[in-house]
Amino acid sequence: MNALNVTEYVQTLGLQAKVASALMASASAAIKNVALRSLASQLRAQAPQLKEANSLDLARARAAGLAEPMVDRLKLTDQVLETCAQGCEQLAAMPDVIGEIVGMNQQPSGIRVGRMRVPIGVFGMIYESRPNVTIEAASLAIKSGNAAILRGGSEAIESNRALALLVQQALQAAGLPQDAVQLVQTTDREAVGQLIAMPAFVDVIIPRGGKGLIERISAGAKVPVIKHLDGNCHSYVDDPCDLDMALRVVDNAKTQKYSPCNASESLLVARAVAPEFLPRIGAVFAKKQVEMRVCAESMALLAPISGAKLVPATEQDWAEEYLAPVISIKVVAGVDEAIAHINRYSSHHTDAILTRDHLHAQQFLREVDSASVMVNASTRFADGFEYGLGAEIGISTDKFHARGPVGIEGLTSLKWVVLGQGEVRG
Amino acid sequence: MNALNVTEYVQTLGLQAKVASALMASASAAIKNVALRSLASQLRAQAPQLKEANSLDLARARAAGLAEPMVDRLKLTDQVLETCAQGCEQLAAMPDVIGEIVGMNQQPSGIRVGRMRVPIGVFGMIYESRPNVTIEAASLAIKSGNAAILRGGSEAIESNRALALLVQQALQAAGLPQDAVQLVQTTDREAVGQLIAMPAFVDVIIPRGGKGLIERISAGAKVPVIKHLDGNCHSYVDDPCDLDMALRVVDNAKTQKYSPCNASESLLVARAVAPEFLPRIGAVFAKKQVEMRVCAESMALLAPISGAKLVPATEQDWAEEYLAPVISIKVVAGVDEAIAHINRYSSHHTDAILTRDHLHAQQFLREVDSASVMVNASTRFADGFEYGLGAEIGISTDKFHARGPVGIEGLTSLKWVVLGQGEVRG
Structure with missing residues (x-):
């Protein structure tokens, strides 16, 4: 793809994600859990095929002379896949926070005012080598009723493609839109620049990786970034x-x-x-x-x-x-x-x-x-699992919106709900 | 001031605000309320002086041929000042949310994990003609334990200076740092560009004004913006x-x-x-x-x-x-x-x-x-007062952090609090 094609391609992903996000937001808890459980069982059933795709990444990494600890991070073992599957099942077993209403109180005018937890819409996730992040991000998107656009590292592209395909199959099997979780299929760097600059389609960007990556993304983003810089x-x-x-x-x-x-x-x-x-x-x-x-x-x-x-x-x-x-x-x-x-x-x-x-x-x-x-x-x-969040999409060192370990709640927003009986403003 | 001086001046305000914010964050509810009540009484006692300063702005506005409805928005009447004073007293009467701890639960490891509400730090407020916004923003900063840097419209500069002086006197009388509320004293436009681009000193920018102002600020800001675009x-x-x-x-x-x-x-x-x-x-x-x-x-x-x-x-x-x-x-x-x-x-x-x-x-x-x-x-x-927030710093049409009418809670963040008894990670 040339730069123009990459821009158009990523914009198309954005538009598709936006459309899918409305369907995800109104999906029932039961249906989302069906998708998560189906993904878990496919991760186990398709382990041989996933490891085969992964072996292409591993071979390329070794041929490129990547250090063995880096190659290790790329590896999809049975153990890694089982952990991913269990993570999906744990999410399916958790209560659904979407639609929760907090603080509904009557005001002097007679209206009742509270807040309803709703999905934030579309999040973009940018990450480096570990392909299991594809499943973590996808499963959090499904549970939280969001759509996600995932951009993994080029060194894991074959593994990520195979995993993303499973995710889309699980979405489809549950009757949810496949575009709810899309992988950026090109490894072109320009795709990242476009992904972080589409406020019409993407509500928040979550980068996971080294400080350099996160600083580059924060500097260029036109949407909010849940960023984790260093941990001193x-x-x-x-x-x-x-x-x-x-x-x-x-x-x-x-x-x-x-x-x-x-x-x-x-x-x-x-x-x-x-x-x-x-x-x-x-x-x-x-x-x-x-x-x-x-x-x-x-x-x-x-x-x-x-x-x-x-x-x-x-x-x-x-x-x-x-x-x-x-x-x-x-x-x-x-x-x-x-x-x-x-x-x-x-x-x-x-x-x-x-x-x-x-x-x-x-x-x-x-x-x-x-x-x-x-x-x-x-x-x-200091970790989402240890804090009881069930899952963690990242850790924020910012104060705005989400702070510290970010779980499903960080992928939601609270909108105001007003229940009246014909009240008017005097 | 030339551009270099303006940059240095605004950075100095930022550093001073940052230092003051730590003192405000640890100030007791009682002391903050003393400052608010003292500000209320000074708004009444100093009404003649405030109206005199305001008359300079009004004369300048009329000489410049400003339309009468615009001149009206500039006017500090006894009624406007009384409303400001009552607003401060209402805030003083409200419960203090700083230090509130939510959701403290024991985790399987034995640690207890919850979240504590703390001030966000420093906010920058950029607004147009109405000088009473100076008091609204200052009083919200005091109650929420934040520091604020206020940049009002050049057409209200004399009124804003007189009001900001009262605020600083009230802070001092209560033993709080004067730099907790600072007015940008220059009307140079470069000051806004600097104020929105100091992530080291300013945690969030709140613009209040026309769509053009808000779009300019959002485009240039290097920190989060609580923005209110249009209301269709x-x-x-x-x-x-x-x-x-x-x-x-x-x-x-x-x-x-x-x-x-x-x-x-x-x-x-x-x-x-x-x-x-x-x-x-x-x-x-x-x-x-x-x-x-x-x-x-x-x-x-x-x-x-x-x-x-x-x-x-x-x-x-x-x-x-x-x-x-x-x-x-x-x-x-x-x-x-x-x-x-x-x-x-x-x-x-x-x-x-x-x-x-x-x-x-x-x-x-x-x-x-x-x-x-x-x-x-x-x-x-759809309004902070009608929703029972007690006061409103703005209305957000974004989904991130604060959504809809933003009260004191929108000027705070929740940090994680962990209480252990010597637990270690296994």
């Missing part, structure tokens, strides 16, 4: 604090997995507990080969630990998302300095206080300006 | 329907006031009731000199009415917001065609069905894709 998460060990608990939680927050956005990248410790706590957590990090970028005060307390990888922290370290066995460490006077430091350097994703003090806990919850604020828990819990 | 509202008279009630409501929706965005601009009538209803409403419109832009079928039914101003409707009429004694009229087969017509031509502001049929009412509420959908009530009710 903090754990702050307060005074007073149960230090055994803090040791367990901080260790988990940093080392349970290094790559997730909700892993802690920075440890703050109250001065009064630092001499006791820092050598203990430092020994844990030393054993696990976690490099520590530390303030001068921490350096003095950590230096005696044998095998500790200690590096003096620079200003840059306080703002850094390592996604690696590296953590920055700073001693602070107490909760006020911890909150000020976090509000300055955090990416507003997730920050936790570990404390015994009720007033400090309350202050931290109120004053830390992040999408998730926690008391005595690992930052690793 | 419909009233649909269904079959079956209590036609006496419909006559009263449609008359009110069109003629109670012609200029508001929630006035009905289009009347749809079910074919089965058209022969009885159209001549009756046509007579009302004829008497009130309301011009009717009508479909061929309506024309035949309305032609016999003496004095009726009848014009054949063009395609353009179905999409038009007249804000004048003009209404478009179309006969439709029934509720399905009415919904399809509305979803095609409505501006998604407010649309109403007048009906006796329960299933039609339900279908209309679910399927009409507008910010407000009504049954048996006048579209003129």
Whole structure:
């Protein structure tokens, strides 16, 4: 396709999605669940064909010299497909939020005013390698009564085509419009530029991928973007604090997995507990080969630990998302300095206080300006499944519309409903 | 100021607002209410000085040959100031929503997860002539715990300066930061361009004014915009329907006031009731000199009415917001065609069905894709005060974040709160 054809092609997808979205919005909960269950059973039944399509992507990736961890992310194993199928079944089992009416109250004029939850319309999803995101996005679109236009990574195009075909078959089997979930079939980059600039057809764009991708999309989008930039998460060990608990939680927050956005990248410790706590957590990090970028005060307390990888922290370290066995460490006077430091350097994703003090806990919850604020828990819990959302379309570091883990509710809007008996305005 | 100075000046306002917003977010409900009540009493006490400042704007406007209705909108009368003062007192009397926690539930891991309502941070308000908007925006900022940067019209600059000074005095008297409400002191247009392009300092822009202003701002903004474009509202008279009630409501929706965005601009009538209803409403419109832009079928039914101003409707009429004694009229087969017509031509502001049929009412509420959908009530009710919001910062025709009348809740976000007892992720 040339650029003009790509533009027209994506506009056609947009128009088709818009038409389908009205039918999806009025589809019954039962029918949407039929489509989800049918998709689940087809994911299992068609596993051989899906893996065959996937093998084409894998072969191309290896031929292009892609590193093996990247190839792994592309892989559709039986396990990955089973997880996708179970995800669809879990969504089917969840209550349907569309049509929910909240806060219906009578006003002095006599009219009754409330709000009804309705699908947002059409969302565009732009993502990178993992083909299972195709199923996650499609199943969320179906359950939430939206239409979706999916643009996966070019490295997964064969897998995505095979998966999208299954989705459309499941929609059709349930009597829903096939265009409710459409895959952008071209890998042309121009398609993304068009997809994010059609306010007449697309209500919101959800990018999932690296910071570069998300910044490019945010800069060019003509519609709202649910964006997730970086996760520079903090754990702050307060005074007073149960230090055994803090040791367990901080260790988990940093080392349970290094790559997730909700892993802690920075440890703050109250001065009064630092001499006791820092050598203990430092020994844990030393054993696990976690490099520590530390303030001068921490350096003095950590230096005696044998095998500790200690590096003096620079200003840059306080703002850094390592996604690696590296953590920055700073001693602070107490909760006020911890909150000020976090509000300055955090990416507003997730920050936790570990404390015994009720007033400090309350202050931290109120004053830390992040999408998730926690008391005595690992930052690793910041996740749609752990929060009980059932599914997660992404995590937003913005404050507008959806904040933090975004589930089905983030794909809906509340419209006002007014019930009268012939009232007029005086 | 030259352009460079304007940029630096507006950035300084942004930085100051950002700093103030953290203090506002943690201010107690009591202190915010002290500021609001003090502002109310100063609006009354300083009325002579405010009217003096206002007289400079009025003189300038008249000298520039501004039409008298425009001059009227600029005027700060005792009545306008009293309404402003009462608005502040009403806000002070309302419950404080900041810190409200919703949906706190225990998850399988043991953590308790809920959401806390917090201020959105800093909003920028861009508006035209009426200086009382300065007080409405300032008082909403104070109550909601946000900081605001206000950019009023150049024609009201003296009035706005005097009002903003009172606001800052009230903030100071209550021990709140003066920078919580700042007026852009220059009338340079470049200031608007800068204000809408500072995502580091401003979280949302709220424009209030004509469609041209709002389109310019939406096109240039680098932050979310709560935008209100046009209000092409419909009233649909269904079959079956209590036609006496419909006559009263449609008359009110069109003629109670012609200029508001929630006035009905289009009347749809079910074919089965058209022969009885159209001549009756046509007579009302004829008497009130309301011009009717009508479909061929309506024309035949309305032609016999003496004095009726009848014009054949063009395609353009179905999409038009007249804000004048003009209404478009179309006969439709029934509720399905009415919904399809509305979803095609409505501006998604407010649309109403007048009906006796329960299933039609339900279908209309679910399927009409507008910010407000009504049954048996006048579209003129679409308003923050009538909806019980206490105050209204604007009306959004978007679906993202805030939809329809936007009150204090639209100036807040919900952050996740996690309460644990040392839980870690397995």
